[in-house]
Amino acid sequence: MAEQEKLAASSGGVKALPDEPAGDEHQPASPSRRMEIATASVALALALLALVLSRNIHLRMGGGGLDPKWWPTLLSSAAIALSTVLLCFSIFAQTVRRDDLESSHRDGWVRMLSALALSALYVFAWWTTGYLVATALYLVALLWLFGLRSWKGLIIFPLVTTAFIYGLFQILLKVPL
Amino acid sequence: MNSPFIKTIAAVSIISLVAAGAAFAQDAFPSKDITFVVQAAAGGASDRTSRAIAAEIEKDLGVSVIVENRPGASGTVAFAHVAEQPADGYTIGFGPVEFAIAEHIGYDFDRSDYTYLGQVMNSPVVLAVAANSPYSNLAEFIEAAKTKELSVSNSGAASAFAATAFTLAKMTGAQITPVPFDGGAPAVAAALGNHVDAVTAGAGETATAFADGTLKVLAIFADEAHPRFPGVQTAAEQGFDLQFGAWGGIYGPAGIPDDVRAILEESIRKAAASDAFLEAVTPAGILPQYKSGADWEAFVAAESARYDEVLN
Amino acid sequence: MSPFIDGIMAILEPTVMLCIGAGVIIGMLVGMFPGITATMAVALASSFTMTLEPVQGLAVLLTIYVAANFGDRIPSILINTPGTPASIATTFDGYPMAKNGQAGLALIVSALVSAIGIIASMVLFSTASVPLAQLALKFGPSEMFAVVILAMTIMISISSKSIAKGLLAGVIGLFIATIGRDPITGDARFTFGIRDLNSGLDFIAVIIGLFGIAELLDQLLTHRPHEVKPISALGRWWPTKDEYKRIAKPTGIAALVGLVVGIIPGAGGDIAGLLGWDRAKAASKTKASFGKGNIEGIAAADTASSATLGGSLTTTMALGIPGDSVMAVMIGSMIVWGIQPGPSLFVNQPSLVVTITALMVLATMITLAINLVRMPMMVKLLDMPVHYIWTTVLVFCLVGTYATTNNMFTVSIMLIFGVIGLVLKRCGIPASPIVLGLILGPLAESNLRRSLLIDGPAGLVNKPISATLLTLACIAIVVALSAPILARRRARQAKAPL
Numbered sequence: 001m002a003e004q005e006k007l008a009a010s011s012g013g014v015k016a017l018p019d020e021p022a023g024d025e026h027q028p029a030s031p032s033r034r035m036e037i038a039t040a041s042v043a044l045a046l047a048l049l050a051l052v053l054s055r056n057i058h059l060r061m062g063g064g065g066l067d068p069k070w071w072p073t074l075l076s077s078a079a080i081a082l083s084t085v086l087l088c089f090s091i092f093a094q095t096v097r098r099d100d101l102e103s104s105h106r107d108g109w110v111r112m113l114s115a116l117a118l119s120a121l122y123v124f125a126w127w128t129t130g131y132l133v134a135t136a137l138y139l140v141a142l143l144w145l146f147g148l149r150s151w152k153g154l155i156i157f158p159l160v161t162t163a164f165i166y167g168l169f170q171i172l173l174k175v176p177l
Numbered sequence: 178m179n180s181p182f183i184k185t186i187a188a189v190s191i192i193s194l195v196a197a198g199a200a201f202a203q204d205a206f207p208s209k210d211i212t213f214v215v216q217a218a219a220g221g222a223s224d225r226t227s228r229a230i231a232a233e234i235e236k237d238l239g240v241s242v243i244v245e246n247r248p249g250a251s252g253t254v255a256f257a258h259v260a261e262q263p264a265d266g267y268t269i270g271f272g273p274v275e276f277a278i279a280e281h282i283g284y285d286f287d288r289s290d291y292t293y294l295g296q297v298m299n300s301p302v303v304l305a306v307a308a309n310s311p312y313s314n315l316a317e318f319i320e321a322a323k324t325k326e327l328s329v330s331n332s333g334a335a336s337a338f339a340a341t342a343f344t345l346a347k348m349t350g351a352q353i354t355p356v357p358f359d360g361g362a363p364a365v366a367a368a369l370g371n372h373v374d375a376v377t378a379g380a381g382e383t384a385t386a387f388a389d390g391t392l393k394v395l396a397i398f399a400d401e402a403h404p405r406f407p408g409v410q411t412a413a414e415q416g417f418d419l420q421f422g423a424w425g426g427i428y429g430p431a432g433i434p435d436d437v438r439a440i441l442e443e444s445i446r447k448a449a450a451s452d453a454f455l456e457a458v459t460p461a462g463i464l465p466q467y468k469s470g471a472d473w474e475a476f477v478a479a480e481s482a483r484y485d486e487v488l489n
Numbered sequence: 490m491s492p493f494i495d496g497i498m499a500i501l502e503p504t505v506m507l508c509i510g511a512g513v514i515i516g517m518l519v520g521m522f523p524g525i526t527a528t529m530a531v532a533l534a535s536s537f538t539m540t541l542e543p544v545q546g547l548a549v550l551l552t553i554y555v556a557a558n559f560g561d562r563i564p565s566i567l568i569n570t571p572g573t574p575a576s577i578a579t580t581f582d583g584y585p586m587a588k589n590g591q592a593g594l595a596l597i598v599s600a601l602v603s604a605i606g607i608i609a610s611m612v613l614f615s616t617a618s619v620p621l622a623q624l625a626l627k628f629g630p631s632e633m634f635a636v637v638i639l640a641m642t643i644m645i646s647i648s649s650k651s652i653a654k655g656l657l658a659g660v661i662g663l664f665i666a667t668i669g670r671d672p673i674t675g676d677a678r679f680t681f682g683i684r685d686l687n688s689g690l691d692f693i694a695v696i697i698g699l700f701g702i703a704e705l706l707d708q709l710l711t712h713r714p715h716e717v718k719p720i721s722a723l724g725r726w727w728p729t730k731d732e733y734k735r736i737a738k739p740t741g742i743a744a745l746v747g748l749v750v751g752i753i754p755g756a757g758g759d760i761a762g763l764l765g766w767d768r769a770k771a772a773s774k775t776k777a778s779f780g781k782g783n784i785e786g787i788a789a790a791d792t793a794s795s796a797t798l799g800g801s802l803t804t805t806m807a808l809g810i811p812g813d814s815v816m817a818v819m820i821g822s823m824i825v826w827g828i829q830p831g832p833s834l835f836v837n838q839p840s841l842v843v844t845i846t847a848l849m850v851l852a853t854m855i856t857l858a859i860n861l862v863r864m865p866m867m868v869k870l871l872d873m874p875v876h877y878i879w880t881t882v883l884v885f886c887l888v889g890t891y892a893t894t895n896n897m898f899t900v901s902i903m904l905i906f907g908v909i910g911l912v913l914k915r916c917g918i919p920a921s922p923i924v925l926g927l928i929l930g931p932l933a934e935s936n937l938r939r940s941l942l943i944d945g946p947a948g949l950v951n952k953p954i955s956a957t958l959l960t961l962a963c964i965a966i967v968v969a970l971s972a973p974i975l976a977r978r979r980a981r982q983a984k985a986p987l
């Protein structure tokens with residue numbers, strides 16, 4: 001039992017699934033034309049939105065010449081041109097290879113999203129309950145999420161880290177946390 | 178454990194309480210740490226002034242005064258934060274000239290949300306030119322600006338420094354183009370390199386170059402001469418009655434009870450007059466300048482009316 | 490006695506040594522911690538150095554300045570998170586090297602060339618400050634605009650995979666930089682009534698999000714059990730003779746770039762690192778592997794950004810105008826100690842100039858020695874199981890970002906940009922042009938508008954420096970755009986006969 005826990009602990013908590021070849025070091029992401037098209041389309045839509053927003057900047061003292069609208073307008077127009085080019089590439093050209101990226105997997109998604117949710121919760125908890133308690137609990141929760149199950153680690157590591165950061169900021173640098 | 182050590186500590190703390198003028202009752206103000214919110218990042222004139230004042234209040238009231246930097250949005254992030262805190266005197270902050278400016282440049286800021294505890298400093302605006310510039314006093318500069326357009330750099334849009342240049346132009350009919358830079362140092366550098374004809378800046382940014390002789394200071398926009406600029410006349414002395422400064426004081430949320438307010442005001446008055454405060458701020462070109470809470474509040478209202486005219 | 494001996498004697502005191510020791514510790518910690526910058530540390534330290542003797546105080550502050558410049562490379566290389574903005578370009582080749590199993594080599598090379606950069610710039614500081622500072626004054630708004638346009642061409646060279654995507658990323662960065670108050674009129678742009686947006690998106694929060702958090706989220710998403718973690722496979726530490734030869738040229742080029750950028754007020758280590766990396770790439774025989782873990786890339790980036798230290802010290806001491814934000818804080822302290830920066834300082838107090846130079850060099854040597862000795866321990870930390878590393882990185886990034894503004898809004902911005910960074914990464918849009926856009930955008934717009942306010946359109950072309958630089962920029966854009974097309978054609982021709 002303890003052995004198994006140790007194994008899980010040293011591997012980031014994701015237990016090897018039977019359908020995934022264990023020990024495979026590099027699993028490149030596969031190229032996807034659909035994603036390329038989606039990327040370019042979203043970019044184009046955002047660029048158009050940016051152009052509309054740029055034209056609607058409220059000026060306190062009146063405009064004319066190179067007013068505050070000018071630079072954002074230039075940039076959003078450039079973005080429209082570039083995303084149109086990208087859209088054409090994504091439809092007509094060869095799909096870009098993505099072998100510099102690793103492929104994602106379901107457990108990874110769960111782990112990533114949970115970590116983000118915990119971080120958001122932490123920001124909120126820090127704001128309401130103060131630094132010390134929130135940080136220690138956040139660290140315990142993260143370690144648990146990433147697969148640590150040893151009691152010693154779950155208690156000592158958060159306490160030491162919380163204290164170290166507190167000492168560095170509050171005491172050494174006099175930055176209130 | 179009834180050691181002499183503990184007795185000594187008790188005695189010292191009682192004496193310090195008495196000396197601080199605090200009441201004997203347990204819940205008398207102040208009975209816990211005071212938070213002092215600064216609207217700028219560590220390192221600038223506001224931060225320097227605030228830390229010096231905070232250190233004096235700490236000595237005077239016998240509690241810790243913790244300085245917290247909350248920069249952003251022309252200081253209004255810090256102002257809004259203080260306004261939201263309980264009005265018990267345990268949260269105070271540094272109120273710079275933006276108190277008179279913020280509402281006129283589109284910020285959600287209301288001067289009546291605050292208790293004014295006293296002005297402590299002023300950093301007068303100066304007009305300076307490079308050493309090789311043809312102008313040597315304010316009148317010459319204005320005369321020249323009536324025949325051709327002169328550019329005057331400043332540390333940023335909608336600042337006291339930009340307002341000085343605008344108002345000077347309006348007052349005299351001179352053609353002055355204020356050019357905002359990203360901070361006082363690049364603005365002064367532009368004047369030194371003759372990229373602009375002059376610069377309006379704080380005493381702190383110009384004093385070093387003035388002392389070294391690379392910068393000529395034409396006028397100080399204050400009511401009296403500045404110790405860091407010997408021999409330089411004020412604008413009023415040269416016939417242009419105009420005063421601008423980056424002043425600052427201490428404020429808290431609106432509705433601080435009168436007894437607490439009195440303790441804080443007194444402590445701030447003493448701090449602003451202390452030698453330690455003087456030594457900390459004058460080298461940076463900042464002049465200690467005290468006004469009581471009520472006087473400062475009236476001054477802020479007057480300044481605000483003035484900036485309303487300049488900025489809109 | 491000669492000023493040289495006086496200057497050296499001033500620092501050979503036990504108290505000064507103690508101050509240097511304190512500075513090294515604070516500086517290294519601050520540099521390594523993502524978020525807090527050398528500026529912040531110097532500002533906070535200056536409140537307690539005020540009461541010290543000038544030389545002791547300078548020892549603390551200058552050493553923090555130097556040590557932070559070493560410390561910030563470490564997280565760039567090991568976890569892709571720049572410790573301070575000055576080490577953005579370090580991530581380009583440093584992190585890929587670490588991923589290729591060369592973390593030790595990257596750390597050693599980075600420390601060595603950082604020391605070379607600082608010492609080279611200090612030689613210049615002590616010998617040619619006054620004339621160099623006059624050169625700095627030549628850079629007004631129109632010249633700055635020309636420099637920035639020249640720097641924009643880097644966008645093309647750092648978008649290795651797809652130029653269109655790289656340029657789009659650059660434009661995204663430029664656009665994001667317009668959020669906040671207009672630099673000339675003070676009008677609010679894209680703030681949507683949110684108060685905190687008025688001062689723009691916090692630059693440090695955005696880079697930590699885009700580099701550090703995005704990389705971490707990507708690992709969380711893709712990490713598989715039993716995977717060999719290449720970083721802990723450190724590889725060798727010291728460069729081979731051949732590698733020393735390879736890094737000589739990029740180090741030389743980058744040192745020159747760093748010196749020039751450092752002297753210009755308003756341009757600091759971040760821009761220098763990027764420009765140095767770009768120029769070294771242009772001159773390299775192994776262009777293609779830049780950004781994929783090329784030892785020349787990390788040497789160039791770190792030399793250039795370290796060489797700005799002496800440059801900004803030059804502007805500060807010889808003009809009395811702070812060369813960067815750290816120096817802005819230090820000028821305040823110097824005046825308290827009765828030191829009056831300006832050209833006459835070099836005439837009236839030559840021994841102080843020697844003292845400052847000696848302090849900087851000594852601080853550099855001590856920090857370098859500590860770095861070289863301590864590196865293995867540093868990297869051992871990465872041998873910890875991944876759950877400790879991930880947790881530490883997350884909490885350090887969050888707390889470090891919070892400390893920059895004491896504002897949860899800034900922390901939220903960092904997390905949001907972490908997610909944006911992850912999405913962009915998965916879509917193949919590179920993050921580094923975004924950061925380049927963020928740095929250059931405000932400089933480009935505000936300097937152009939300033940220069941038009943002062944002289945009108947003629948001001949851009951009738952000044953020799955700006956006209957020359959703008960011409961160079963045009964040539965560089967054409968060359969950069971045509972290079973990949975030519976390369977492809979060449980490749981096709983080479984293939985054809987087969």
